[in-house]
Amino acid sequence: MGTVSVHGLCKSFGEVQALDGVTLDVPDGAFFVVLGPSGAGKTTTLRAIAGLEKLDAGSVHLDERDATGDTPAARDLAMVFQSYALYPRHTAYENIASPLRARRCSSSEVAAAVEQVSSLLHIERLLQRRPAQLSGGEMQRVALARALVRRPRAFLMDEPLTNLDLKLRVEMRTELTRIHRSLGGTFVYVTNDQVEALSMADQVAVLKEGKVQQVGTPTEVYERPANQWVAGFVGSPRISLLACHVEGDRLVGAEGWTLPRPRWTTVEDGRPLLLGVRAEDLSVEQRGNASLSGELYGLEPLGDRTVVDVRVGTKILKVKARPTVTGTPGERLLVTVDLDRAHLFDADTGLALSEAGR
Numbered sequence: 001m002g003t004v005s006v007h008g009l010c011k012s013f014g015e016v017q018a019l020d021g022v023t024l025d026v027p028d029g030a031f032f033v034v035l036g037p038s039g040a041g042k043t044t045t046l047r048a049i050a051g052l053e054k055l056d057a058g059s060v061h062l063d064e065r066d067a068t069g070d071t072p073a074a075r076d077l078a079m080v081f082q083s084y085a086l087y088p089r090h091t092a093y094e095n096i097a098s099p100l101r102a103r104r105c106s107s108s109e110v111a112a113a114v115e116q117v118s119s120l121l122h123i124e125r126l127l128q129r130r131p132a133q134l135s136g137g138e139m140q141r142v143a144l145a146r147a148l149v150r151r152p153r154a155f156l157m158d159e160p161l162t163n164l165d166l167k168l169r170v171e172m173r174t175e176l177t178r179i180h181r182s183l184g185g186t187f188v189y190v191t192n193d194q195v196e197a198l199s200m201a202d203q204v205a206v207l208k209e210g211k212v213q214q215v216g217t218p219t220e221v222y223e224r225p226a227n228q229w230v231a232g233f234v235g236s237p238r239i240s241l242l243a244c245h246v247e248g249d250r251l252v253g254a255e256g257w258t259l260p261r262p263r264w265t266t267v268e269d270g271r272p273l274l275l276g277v278r279a280e281d282l283s284v285e286q287r288g289n290a291s292l293s294g295e296l297y298g299l300e301p302l303g304d305r306t307v308v309d310v311r312v313g314t315k316i317l318k319v320k321a322r323p324t325v326t327g328t329p330g331e332r333l334l335v336t337v338d339l340d341r342a343h344l345f346d347a348d349t350g351l352a353l354s355e356a357g358r
């Protein structure tokens with residue numbers, strides 16, 4: 001078993017409310033990602049689970065048992081940090097073996113466990129080197145191996161890939177998912193990188209200013225963001241948001257445009273709304289009757305696609321287009337909107353409107 005549940009976690013540092021009622025349920029065996037911008041309270045949440053933070057309020061349950069008062073050691077959790085925290089004078093082998101030695105395992109048990117985890121992480125040939133003789137990526141693998149070498153109740157990982165270059169990060173994302181599948185343990189993984197979150201997680205909790213905004217699968221968080229903030233934080237290029245309201249069967253923009261009212265919404269006339277549309281749900285090719293008139297503002301070629309910036313009134317819409325798209329800044333464009341995939345948010349509360357009709 002390896003369930004982790006936290007309920008109503010509160011923690012302030014002086015004026016800063018780092019955690020403001022954080023409640024999360026991590027199922028056994030999940031790859032659970034806590035995603036949020038810098039300062040959202042991700043590390044503090046992880047430290048609270050590990051027992052490294054004295055809480056103002058709230059409880060931590062491990063395997064359904066109240067562990068709020070337990071020492072870090074009694075919780076039986078393994079933590080991997082952004083900084084590798086390896087012993088510099090010890091070889092990779094000794095670093096990896098250290099948690100087992102602390103538990104007084106026999107030499108043959110240690111050797112077998114180190115061999116197994118080293119093969120999982122493809123670091124067998126590095127075992128006799130000291131940290132100074134390893135690259136950043138190799139050190140990260142050794143640090144991971146040290147956490148994975150024993151079978152704790154759960155693994156807590158605090159942005160472990162942050163210090164790696166982009167290529168290694170991408171590789172390690174795939175590796176970590178593979179390792180999680182082969183080990184079958186519970187991973188609680190903290191990151192501010194939404195691509196990491198969407199690509200690795202079974203479930204994502206989105207955190208902002210010490211409050212959980214949404215918990216769901218990557219698809220749920222991306223396709224049905226609970227509020228305007230989550231919609232803006234998750235997804236690249238950023239979702240375009242346009243002020244508007246409903247008038248009968250029309251959606252009327254504050255910038256003067258009109259679109260057909262999305263079939264799935266039953267919102268009342270006149271209520272201030274925000275229409276949210278992702279770049280892939282906008283098109284500069286003529287595809288339907290739901291279109292907005294604007295002018296080309298800029299082109300951002302990204303190899304496999306080009307992001308077209310289109311100015312509609314004072315707003316810039318991000319539109320995903322084919323890499324071959326061309327144009328001159330200032331030229332008139334019609335942008336087709338896939339209203340079945342668009343989002344509406346209450347402009348005052350930021351909350352997503354019910355999507356019952358979809």
Ligand SMILES: Nc1ncnc2c1ncn2[C@@H]1O[C@H](COP(=O)(O)OP(=O)(O)OP(=O)(O)O)[C@@H](O)[C@H]1O
Pocket residue numbers: 013016017018036037038039040041042043044045192
């Ligand atoms: N020991 C501390 N003393 C004072 N303030 C702290 C302390 N630890 C965290 N904070 C503050 O609490 C808030 C949450 O910090 P936390 O490290 O949990 O955020 P985070 O989401 O992990 O950010 P990052 O992605 O930058 O690591 C921040 O405003 C931070 O400055």
